[in-house]
Amino acid sequence: MSLFATLSRSVALAVTLVITSPTVLAQLEPTEEQRQAAVEIADSLRYGHYAEVSFDQAWSEEAFERYLDILDGQRAYLLSSDIAPYRHLETDLADTVFEGGLNEAFALYDRLSERHTARLEWLLERLDDDTTFEFDGNERLELEREDAAWADNQSELDALWEKRLKNDALTLALSDQDNEQIVKNLRQRYEGQLSRLRQTESEDVFGLIMAAITGTIDPHTSYLSPRQGESFDIQMSLSLEGIGALLQSDGEYVKVSSLVAGGPAERAGVLEPADRIIAVGQEDGDMVNVIGMRLDNVVDLIRGPKGSVVRLDVVPAQAVDMTRSQIVEITRDTVDLEDQAAQSEVIDVERDGTTHRLGVIEIPTFYVDFDAWQAGDEDYRSTTRDVAKEIKHLKSQNVEGIVLDLRNNGGGALQEANSLIGLFIDRGPTVQVRDAEGRINLYGDSEAGTLYDGPLGVLVNRLSASASEILAGAIQDYGRGLVMGSSTFGKGTVQTLSDLSHGEIKLTRAKFYRISGESTQNRGVEPDIDFPTLLDPERIGESSLDNALKWDTVQDVQYRRYGEPERYLDALLATHDARAEDNPNFRYLERQSSLSQKLREQNTSVSLNREQRERETQAQEAELLSLENQRRRALGLEELDEWTDAREQDPLNDNGNDSGSADNDEDEEMPVDRAHVLEAVEILLDYAQLQSAQRFVNR
Structure with a gap:
């Protein structure tokens, strides 16, 4: 079984044209x-x-x-x-x-x-x-x-x-x-x-x-035509030459659902989840309007040879009017293993005249070089092997804690999620998989010993899905560390792909459950400490999809707890809230989230009067601009004249890949994405110090 843990007319006319009868067309019939x-x-x-x-x-x-x-x-x-x-x-x-x-x-x-x-x-x-x-x-x-x-x-x-x-x-x-x-x-x-x-x-x-x-059954079960099946195979092999963005239909529009880690779109930094694509053009060609176009046809327009440029007319997710589009360019490329490899950094935190060193390991996806592994190559690449190398490097730097950054990680190889958890626990179960017959298979780490047993944090967001949720849930259930960020995607089902006499069917065959017995389906993993986010759960995530399977539970399994992070949560939340109150990026996110919700509720209709339409748009964008400039004033940055300039000059998203460190002079100018990383290490340092103090008391 294959496991995929892995958008009154005022024209003067003398005669009203009315459609009185349909145009006669050639009738299509089933084969x-x-x-x-x-x-x-x-x-x-x-x-x-x-x-x-x-x-x-x-x-x-x-x-x-x-x-x-x-x-x-x-x-x-x-x-x-x-x-x-x-x-x-x-x-x-x-x-x-x-x-x-x-x-x-x-x-x-x-x-x-x-x-x-x-x-x-x-x-x-x-x-x-x-x-x-x-x-x-x-x-x-x-x-x-x-x-x-x-x-x-x-x-x-x-x-x-x-x-x-x-x-x-x-x-x-x-x-x-x-x-x-x-x-x-x-x-x-x-x-x-x-x-x-x-x-x-x-x-x-x-x-x-x-x-x-x-x-009607669930959103991940689908029929694939012979043509779609071929496209799916290409995507699974990562040989597709495109922009590295997953798209979905959203009414008459095509919407970006997520970005492929290490892909051209993510590297370019010009697309975000929930952006809508309204036109596509080649490097020197005319823009083709894709409003109302079928999704697979839009995908065909975006694909092209490696090294070529595609132009997209994009309406940003936060735009309050479809006229606020901008044309972006992305150079097509393939996504290789190196682009998705785990990488680490050391962040220095100054407290009371003392410098504390914390490590962060970014894990874009759960990957394994199957060909090298099956060929017996002892140096084959995998998430677990690469993270292990990064842990050893961070330990040599004497870090006081490590944060695993799983934001935007949509999953991947289930075996890698299991083995990665094993780096932090001394053998034990990691996930339960229940099949259509009700049978439950238990997966876990069978190797004794841990590579890292120090303070641990896991940073997630709404785009952390599938295998990411398995890892975050296991770390939380074991009491092995803190989970921080926003609630995850909620993709807790397993699909298989089977041939039909004509085409293929992708069928939901099983469901993931945490070792505590709780499903990750629909609800996802709730963090111990919430961070504000601009990713709207009503538009992104399993719960936003029609007929998503429900959350439920099975019997828990026996496992040992490694710690009790919950006993420190009140203290951790108090210090976090105090820092967040003084953090312009966190304040911005909280207010922007509320404003975006209000604007969505307001925008159920649009005026067809130009002056009124401009007044409404200007009023809404003035609110967005005011929030952005409040943030920029607090950070000592130059204020903007137009809200639409914010995305170009200082991206406000959950997809950033900035690799700066806390001792960088430009940290105060980092976007809100960086603020999440910096606050995560602050919280982990608080946690490490509270644990140390408790051990001292218990002596």
């Missing part, structure tokens, strides 16, 4: 190979998935609604009368799938395709009528329509699309484009979408249907 694959997928879900799947009427209802959401999540194309002939699938979709009956699901897609095609043609007709856009009305456009009722007539959708067209135009106008440029760019966008829509193949529709079916 016999797809019918057979549907039966195999249903059987895999029924008999092989970790969860007990009941294909009853409730499941059919959910799968059908999910299919509608995939087809038309914003309720912008289909009418209630378009859906009515297929409503019976709400009760018998399960039986239909088991029998390989896909015709009606395909027919519903064909209806959507007709409506979508007609709507794009309608938009292009609008642009062909010497359109002059004006933005002086009082209308607002609702941004999220997932819960809206299906329209009963075409005029309702016409009114919606009048607003959407005007909003598309206003977005371009706010980026200083004149009417001619606006019309040209919108025509290019809609023609591109129409061209891609007309290129849809049977396999694409089958993938949508299967996504609806598998997505």
Whole structure:
């Protein structure tokens, strides 16, 4: 079994154009190979998935609604009368799938395709009528329509699309484009979408249907077409030449979900999780608008030969308006083992005239050179071996404690998480894995002895997932050290990849449990000491995904405790809070997190009046700028005139790779990411001193 622990129209028109009937297109139909694959997928879900799947009427209802959401999540194309002939699938979709009956699901897609095609043609007709856009009305456009009722007539959708067209135009106008440029760019966008829509193949529709079916079970179970399976294999071998960013769909947008450790995007420092990509261009080519484009097509545009440059038009995660985009350039490259290798640094902390030395080991991923290992190479590279070397180096520097930095570590080889834990404990269990049959396998460290038994800290964030959560959870359960940062991702499931007669299926087959019996699924690992973060758990993490498997428990296992960090937490929190109160970066993060939440709640609609839109955007960005400049004044840095300059001049993110040390003269200018590292070593020093004092008392 393979373990993957590892986005009122004011245009003057004399005649109102109304779509009265769908455009007639060639109908797409399922192939016999797809019918057979549907039966195999249903059987895999029924008999092989970790969860007990009941294909009853409730499941059919959910799968059908999910299919509608995939087809038309914003309720912008289909009418209630378009859906009515297929409503019976709400009760018998399960039986239909088991029998390989896909015709009606395909027919519903064909209806959507007709409506979508007609709507794009309608938009292009609008642009062909010497359109002059004006933005002086009082209308607002609702941004999220997932819960809206299906329209009963075409005029309702016409009114919606009048607003959407005007909003598309206003977005371009706010980026200083004149009417001619606006019309040209919108025509290019809609023609591109129409061209891609007309290129849809049977396999694409089958993938949508299967996504609806598998997505009702859990977010990590999915069907991979032959083409997608090939792409997945390339990604697993790390030979893909691209930018090293994992992407996901977010409505009509493509969103960055995480960055590959050591990859080109992370090294360039120009992308962050939750950023949205709205256009892609090659080094010398035109930018291609990707709003509404399928995720795999966007990925194909971003891929390219090693050494070539791709340009991305990116809306930052913290932006309050889609007009605040910026074009960034990333040189494509492969990610090799060296880029992901563990590395250490020594940080000096001054207290009461004494210099204390603390070590930090950054662990970007859990890796192992399988080829060298299987070939019998005694010097093969692995996370555990590299961390062991760094520990020996830090011990030679007489450090008083070590922090393992697992931020942004999305997992990797399970065996490395187990063996790495063994460097800090004297043999014992590390993780429990429960399979679909309810059997529990216990994994652990079987080697006697520890390499490092001194004060230990683990630094995590929302992007620490899978194997990272296993390590952090074990260190916490053993009482071996302190876990600091923010709650982790919550990816506590195991997937296997199996061949079908047509394509492959990635199936959730097992679940991770800590030695305490608690799952890491959905909840992740809660730190002993929380740090503020800009990574929003409502947008990033397992709990933000539809139908994520629930948190639960199994029986705990026997293990010995190495310490009781919890007895020191009150004292540690008191000193931490005092430092954080005087730390401009920590204060900024706390206030920025609250402000971002408030702005998200406010931005459920946008004004189509240019002056009002600019006032709202300026007011919101003034709040962001004020917070940023408060931080910069406290640090003695030059204030900014524009909030958007903050990201270029002083990145405020959880992805930094700054390798400076605490005695660096530029430390006061480090971004908030560095503040987490420095505070972690301060807390670990507090912990070491409290432990030392307690041992003295107990003598």
